[in-house]
Amino acid sequence: MSTDSFLLKSAESRAVSANKVLKNTYLLLAATLGFSAFTALLSVALAMPSWTYLAAVIVSMILGIFVLPKTANSAAGVGVIFVITGLLGFGLGAILTQYLALPNGGETIGLAFGGTAAIFLGLSGYALTSKRDFSFMGGFLFAGMMVVMIAAIANIFLHLPLLSLVISSAIILLMSGFILMDTARIARGEETNYIMATYGIYLSIFNIFISLLQILGIMGGDD
Amino acid sequence: MDLFLQITAAIAMGLMLIYLWPAYKHWQNNSPKAQQGDWLAALLPLGAVVVLVIFLIMAVR
Numbered sequence: 001m002s003t004d005s006f007l008l009k010s011a012e013s014r015a016v017s018a019n020k021v022l023k024n025t026y027l028l029l030a031a032t033l034g035f036s037a038f039t040a041l042l043s044v045a046l047a048m049p050s051w052t053y054l055a056a057v058i059v060s061m062i063l064g065i066f067v068l069p070k071t072a073n074s075a076a077g078v079g080v081i082f083v084i085t086g087l088l089g090f091g092l093g094a095i096l097t098q099y100l101a102l103p104n105g106g107e108t109i110g111l112a113f114g115g116t117a118a119i120f121l122g123l124s125g126y127a128l129t130s131k132r133d134f135s136f137m138g139g140f141l142f143a144g145m146m147v148v149m150i151a152a153i154a155n156i157f158l159h160l161p162l163l164s165l166v167i168s169s170a171i172i173l174l175m176s177g178f179i180l181m182d183t184a185r186i187a188r189g190e191e192t193n194y195i196m197a198t199y200g201i202y203l204s205i206f207n208i209f210i211s212l213l214q215i216l217g218i219m220g221g222d223d
Numbered sequence: 224m225d226l227f228l229q230i231t232a233a234i235a236m237g238l239m240l241i242y243l244w245p246a247y248k249h250w251q252n253n254s255p256k257a258q259q260g261d262w263l264a265a266l267l268p269l270g271a272v273v274v275l276v277i278f279l280i281m282a283v284r
Contacts, residue, residue: 054235057235058231065242107283115279122272123268126268130264133255134261135254135255136254137254137265138250139251139254141250142250145247146244149236150240152236153233153236153237156233157233176269212276215276219283220280
């Protein structure tokens with residue numbers, strides 16, 4: 001009887017802890033997305049050159065790999081994630097400047113933004129309500145990421161529009177899978193650090209937006 | 224300058240690939256096996272994503 005009571009309390013405290021991580025993750029995600037939007041607008045206003053995007057991605061990648069995991073268990077981690085997401089937003093602004101110069105560029109950006117929001121909200125809602133464990137996709141998703149990255153490295157030099165389209169489409173599907181898996185892991189109490197959880201979901205949203213922008217930019221062209 | 228940016232991007236992505244390798248090996252070895260109905264439950268929302276992207280492409284054309 002006492003063992004049952006202990007197990008019940010343990011499960012209850014785990015559920016409370018998971019809900020707390022989920023709430024903190026979504027709060028921090030909303031704040032970082034808002035901050036990214038602000039730095040992106042700043043970058044557009046300053047008409048930053050396109051290489052800003054590459055520089056911002058490299059610096060934020062270094063911070064995400066070497067600094068964030070070391071600070072994720074302290075308050076400093078919140079500051080680091082704001083620096084990373086602010087930098088990514090600033091880099092994104094340089095890409096948006098190029099799209100805004102195109103005819104229908106504003107419409108393309110608006111559709112990519114709306115599409116990204118719909119994908120994220122839909123997948124998160126699905127993962128939270130289905131209460132399934134999507135961790136079985138982990139091996140498949142990481143294998144897909146490796147293949148996509150090799151293809152992306154090749155296409156830096158090949159400049160093939162069709163391959164670019166295939167890569168962007170694959171990234172959208174892979175990142176959608178990561179959103180399902182990451183959200184389910186938080187809801188099930190398997191991810192306990194809300195800063196790392198936010199970072200993972202933020203990167204998925206960022207990559208979906210960039211890829212959708214690229215697909216709509218290519219498909220919306222006159223040629 | 225353009226070639227310099229391309230080489231920089233390729234090096235950055237190559238380093239990312241090296242960084243992701245342990246995570247890839249971990250998930251390959253430790254991923255739980257899918258239960259019956261798991262893949263269908265995952266493919267349904269992913270199919271909806273595909274439909275949405277097609278709809279957005281049609282809207283922009």
